[in-house]
Amino acid sequence: MTVYVDPANWPGHGRLWSHLVSDVSYAELHLFAAGLELPRRAFDRDHYDLPAHRYPDAVAAGAVEVSSREVVRLLHAAGLRRRKRRDGRP
Secondary structure (H helix, E strand, O other): OOEEEOOOOEEEOOEEEEEEEEOOOHHHHHHHHHHOOOOHHHEEOOEEEEEHHHHHHHHHOOOEEOOHHHHHHHHHHHOOOOOOOOOOOO
16 A cells, blocks of 8 residues: 655644545545544545644655645646636536
């Protein structure tokens, strides 16, 4: 199981966020996130939003540190990228 995490560079709700992704399946990603006790509401289309203070926990659990650009590349290569729709619906 390989899950990836990018640096906490994304601002929102008064804090910084990382993205947690899988390059294999959403099932793998959900399993990893459950091990970190991340709430399912943190899942957004193709990734989990991970608050900066949880970044070390993800790495300690085995997430591989990659750049934000690499996260997008991995999702595209695996066919797991789900883009936002222009009308705002998932």
